[in-house]
Each structure stands twice: as structure tokens, then as C-alpha cells.
Amino acid sequence: MYVVVNAAQSVDGKLATRSREQLRISGPEDFDRVDRVRAAADAVLVGVGTVLADDPHLTLDEEDRRVERLRAGRSGDPARVVVDSTGRTPTDARILDDAATTYLLVSEATDRERREALADAGAEVIVAGEERVDIGAGVEKLADRGVDRLMVEGGGEVIFSCFEAGVVDELHVYVGSMVVGGRDAPTLADGSGFIEAFPDLTLTDVERLDDGVVLSYDVEDDDGS
Structure with missing residues (x-):
């Protein structure tokens, strides 16, 4: 599987x-770029x-791109994936509508009743x-379901987990002209952080x-490829 991480951050990350x-x-030009990457x-x-914070829909903005996908024999919108270790996704979240397939990656810590709901x-x-959630194992299971190209949109904990698992092939970062500040504000890659071996x-x-x-x-992968 090919994994592309895309994010927008302030000058201070x-x-x-x-x-x-x-x-x-970012603004309209970058929104259109992100829509192209999604498509x-x-x-x-x-x-x-x-x-939980934004209740995103994660569907395409441009109808022409949806039509192009359908003409190519693909679904109109890409599938949606949520990394949700304990099953906290609300059952009325917009991401669970029928606009596209939605996969929820959960851990064994999510009880069976919640999974069924x-x-x-x-x-x-x-x-x-x-x-x-084991990101590496989750990516493999998504590949088994026909996902060959995965776009990761965040947040910082998930992006770090993807780098930590060694599954990222490309990174695109929009840096906007603003300073946010705050030691507790989320950054591009949160999590526990790297100490010695850093992504190349x-x-x-x-x-x-x-x-x-x-x-x-x-x-690059650890083996330099």
C-alpha cells in the first residue's frame, strides 16, 4: 500500500x-489541492x-472529480477510515452515513456490544x-479490502503513529502564515516522539x-527504499 500524509500547520507547527x-x-487554492489528493x-x-472535534464528512468537494472516479469504475468518493482504539466514534457521526464506505480501526479493548452498535x-x-490500534496491522487489513492508496489527514497522534509504524511514503505539509503558540496545542506529529532514529x-x-x-x-523506509 502507498500512504500519503497531508496536513496544514501554522509557521510554528x-x-x-x-x-x-x-x-x-490555508485557503481556496490549498483546499482544491487537498481535494485532488483525496480524489x-x-x-x-x-x-x-x-x-470528535470536527465531525468531518471526508467526501470530495468537486463533483467533476467524483464523476471521473465513477467513470474509472471506482466509488464516487474514497472510503473513510477512523483510527479509534476504544470505539469512541459517535453512532450519529457524519462519517458513518452512506456517502462512502467507512472502516473503523479498533482494538480488542473495544467491547463486542460497542462494535456491534x-x-x-x-x-x-x-x-x-x-x-x-496497531497501525501497521490496520494498514495490512485495509490492503486486504482493496485499499492500495491511503491518504492520512491527521491529527498529530495518528500521523506520528504512521511514521512510527514505518508506513508513510509521502508527506505534504501546507505551512500557513500564522503563529498559534501554546505548549499544549497539537502539532504535526505528537505521540511519544522520536529520540534517536528519525524518519528520513x-x-x-x-x-x-x-x-x-x-x-x-x-x-524512505528503514532499508533506504
Whole structure:
């Protein structure tokens, strides 16, 4: 599977405020770029924190792109994936409607009754991991379901977990012209952090959009590929 991480951050590396409120960091040009990246993906992945904070729909904005996918024999919108270790996704979340397939990656810590409730609400529940979702195992199970290209949209905990699992192939970061501050504000990659072995990134492109820039990177595996 090919995994693309996409995020927007402030100059000081924040995805949102310390109160976890969503920020409008980029503008129309970058929104269109993100829609193009989504349209190229088989599935779009977020963490449950994003679902709880923003209740996103994660469908395409441009109808022309949806039509192009249908003409190519694909679903109109990419599938949606939520990393949700303990099954906290609300059963009335917009991501559980019938606009596209929704996979919920949960751990064995999510009890069977809760899994059944989420399945009844419209999710395909996938167990990957014991106490927390094992991203590597989850990616493999998504691949078994036909997901060849996965777009990861955050938040910071999920993005870190993807890097930690070594599954990321590309990283695109929009850096907007704003400073947010706050030691508790979420960053691009939260989690426990790296100490010695860091992801190996190669800058491949810099593009100015709106009042910011998109930095694009290739990410090498541990074996250098």
C-alpha cells in the first residue's frame, strides 16, 4: 500500500489551538489541492479525535472529480477510515452515513456490544491491536479490502503513529502564515516522539498557494527504499 500524509500547520507547527479548535490555516487554492489528493486515494484516514472535534464528512468537494472516479469504475468518493482504539466514534457521526464506505480501526479493548452498535450505524469494524490500534496491522487489513492508496489527514497522534509504524511514503505539509503558540496545542506529529532514529525525508517540491507554501517530501523506509 502507498500512504500519503497531508496536513496544514501554522509557521510554528501547530495544527489547531490549545483548546483543539479547528483553524482555517490555508485557503481556496490549498483546499482544491487537498481535494485532488483525496480524489486520487482509495481511502482517507483520520483519528477519532478529529471526528470528535470536527465531525468531518471526508467526501470530495468537486463533483467533476467524483464523476471521473465513477467513470474509472471506482466509488464516487474514497472510503473513510477512523483510527479509534476504544470505539469512541459517535453512532450519529457524519462519517458513518452512506456517502462512502467507512472502516473503523479498533482494538480488542473495544467491547463486542460497542462494535456491534458501530456496525449497525454503518461502519465496517476492523480489529487491529490489543489495547491500542496497531497501525501497521490496520494498514495490512485495509490492503486486504482493496485499499492500495491511503491518504492520512491527521491529527498529530495518528500521523506520528504512521511514521512510527514505518508506513508513510509521502508527506505534504501546507505551512500557513500564522503563529498559534501554546505548549499544549497539537502539532504535526505528537505521540511519544522520536529520540534517536528519525524518519528520513527528502524535500521534492515547494509550491506557493494562497498565503503559504506546500512542502512535499518523499519518505524512505528503514532499508533506504
